[in-house]
Amino acid sequence: MAEPARAVVAESAPLLEARGIGFRRGGMRILWDVDLVLHSGEIVTVVGPNGSGKTTLMRLLIGALKPDEGEIRRRPDLRIGYVPQKMTVDYTMPLTVSRFLRLGGGTTAAGARALERVGIPHLADRQLRALSGGQFQRVLLAQALTLRPDLLVLDEAAQGLDQPGVAQFYRLVEEIRAELGCGVLMVGHDLHVVMAASDRVICLNGHICCAGSPTVVSAAPEYRALFGYGTDGALALYRHEHDHAHAGAGHPAAEEA
Amino acid sequence: MARVMLFDSFLWRAALAGLGVALAAGPLGCFVVWRRMAYFGDATAHASLLGVALALASELPVMLGVTLTALAMAFGVSVASGRTYAADTMLGVASHGALAVGLVGVSLLAGIRVDLAGYLFGDILAVGRGDLGVIWLGAAAIAILLVWRWNRLLVATLNEDLAAAWGVNAGRERAMLTLALALLVAVALKVVGALLITAMLIVPAAAARPLARTPEAMAMLSAALGAMAAVGGLAFSWRLDTPTGPSIVVTAIVALVLSNAAAAFVDRRPVE
Incomplete structure (x- = not known):
């Protein structure tokens, strides 16, 4: 994409x-x-x-x-950038924030920019599962922004x-x-x-x-x-x-x- | 000298067959784990026995019968799932039903001697050149499918609504995985047998999980651990004269225990 x-x-x-x-x-x-x-x-x-x-x-x-x-x-x-109402990431799938942001087809740089924009650039290497509820919502928003x-x-x-x-x-x-x-x-x-x-x-x-x-x-x-x-x-x-x-x-x- | 050559060739074929299955089952097994499809895999695998009976009765190639029955089971179950019964009830019926019907069917085949244990537990040492070709062809097809659609498969697995927003048809990706699973069952039947195919899917993937930080790493580790289990299991079954299919699965389970122990050890160290 x-x-x-x-x-x-x-x-x-x-x-x-x-x-x-x-x-x-x-x-x-x-x-x-x-x-x-x-x-x-x-x-x-x-x-x-x-x-x-x-x-x-x-x-x-x-x-x-x-x-x-x-x-x-x-x-x-x-x-379309979409933030679903409900999204759970199962323990069975290892997934870092930066890898998640590339799933939609965006580049690592685009993902980093999106994280910067929502104010959580330091979370790029975290596992999605290790995030707090608020952090996770921000990551979801960043994900919606990566493809402009x-x-x-x-x-x-x-x-x-x-x-x-x-x-x-x-x-x-x-x-x-x-x-x-x-x-x-x-x-x-x-x-x-x-x-x-x-x-x-x-x-x-x-x-x-x-x-x-x-x-x-x-x-x-x-x-x-x-x-x-x-x-x-x-x-x-x-x-x-x-x-x-x-x-x-x-x-x-x-x-x- | 001739004995050594003979010894070499069938052992080599067994090792290559095990490797082929493990390399395809490892990454595919990750999806089985992520999507909680273990029982679904069981139903599909058990249907292969019914496929054997049907193929022998109609004098079709066994491989073809197994692939078609596994496909029919896999798609049938995914269409029917969640309609009247809970998914696991329905899968339980389908899984054990296919096994029972298959066993009855095989026993009804008058005048045909069937190596039942071979189909249930695998007969990797009897893998011929033709079998090996088919195994690697099937494994390559699965690997190509997974690499080709990797990102789409991941997105569809993670969240179907997000997939839709990104233009990925989650239903199509699910069908692709179902197809790959049916193909794997056909390919792995000779190697580990109908009862242990699911183990080749989920054990290496589960063993890879604690050591991986990304889906890609997990898939590659799973393939590598599966390959080690195939070769290691073959070696120990040769030494101890144990059945090969189960020996491969036991080796994979040892890998699972070790990887979890390793991860627990690493976790206890202070981080950052």
């Missing part, structure tokens, strides 16, 4: 376009009528309760699953980080978006932080309940119905993210695909 020359595409051509996607598993409707368009340079966040199909949607969009209905069009030669992606798909990529770590993580994502000009699609549980970093929020519960700017979505009745009003609702959290630390923000991401 050598780096292919990037196709010259008009600014307006979307990275990814999904129309009317439906997906079922074992007779259960997991997703229906999902439309989603993603352009270069924008950060789109998908929020939704457990079991709302967020991870399934991510897996459909990267091509790991095929939709039962509708179609997904990806820009030709689209390079056009589209970054992050499924709960900030899991296992402490609160300052989470905020720092999303700042890093914004910086990377600015550097690479890539589109970013992410799923997050840390509602207020995630939404603060987004250009657009999609509220998912099997179908798209509501979508728009963070301010619009957090005020939408559909969103409030799913996430409640809480102390002041997520809108307040969003506005006062620096002086609040609500319990709802860091609850564990225990979700099945």
Whole structure:
């Protein structure tokens, strides 16, 4: 997988376009009528309760699953950087961080640059298994960056980080978006932080309940119905993210695909 | 002089046959270990006995019958797995079922004398020139397949979603490994026998694990340890007059114990 020359595409051509996607598993409707368009340079966040199909949607969009209905069009030669929600490295496979970063086809130098970018250049020779949860998430992000992606798909990529770590993580994502000009699609549980970093929020519960700017979505009745009003609702959290630390923000991401 | 030549040639053939199988089984066995396919390997290997019975009954070459049955078993099991029963229940049924049906089948072959022990435990000393050619051809095919698709196989083994994001079709890579496994069973049947093929896959790979830091190192070490076990086992079976297939496996297990002891010793030293 050598780096292919990037196709010259008009600014307006979307990275990814999904129309009317439906997906079922074992007779259960997991997703229906999902439309989603993603352009270069924008950060789109998908929020939704457990079991709302967020991870399934991510897996459909990267091509790991095929939709039962509708179609997904990806820009030709689209390079995707992906951080899966769940990834375990078994003890049986010896794997250093630097070798892991080369698996996608990138060079050692590209891997080293990516590690530098996420602030862990000293971990290159460590075994993946010997990393802490937070270090491992950073390595996963570095892995997604090695091939200079056009589209970054992050499924709960900030899991296992402490609160300052989470905020720092999303700042890093914004910086990377600015550097690479890539589109970013992410799923997050840390509602207020995630939404603060987004250009657009999609509220998912099997179908798209509501979508728009963070301010619009957090005020939408559909969103409030799913996430409640809480102390002041997520809108307040969003506005006062620096002086609040609500319990709802860091609850564990225990979700099945 | 003539006796020495004779002695040389069949012992040489046995050693070369063992080496061929070990060099292919070592790296392939790493995938069996990484993907937790040991039981799957057993089912495929046991199906070879059924293949022998079918081949003899239909007067087809044994090698062909074994390859086809192993392939059918391997793909059948991967399609059916996880549908109704847990994977290990289903593999247990398939594995022991294939063995039992194969044993019954072989016994029903009227008028054909079958060296059952040879098929169960291997008969490396009876490897002929033709066998040797087939073994090395099969082993080379497996090695080429693994080298050719190495990175894709690794990615698909590590995480199927990541593989998809990188444009690797995990299902196709799984099929490639299944194909390689069926081929290995056919190739190794004569050398270690249906019951011990899985041991040639997992023991060298497990022995290599504590000494390796990367998948590549583990694969190469596994091939090397398997080769040492093949030659060492042959030598000790010759000296002590023990069955050769089991002797090779015993040697590999000694290597496993030693490598773990060595790793534990190294681990106890202060690091950095």
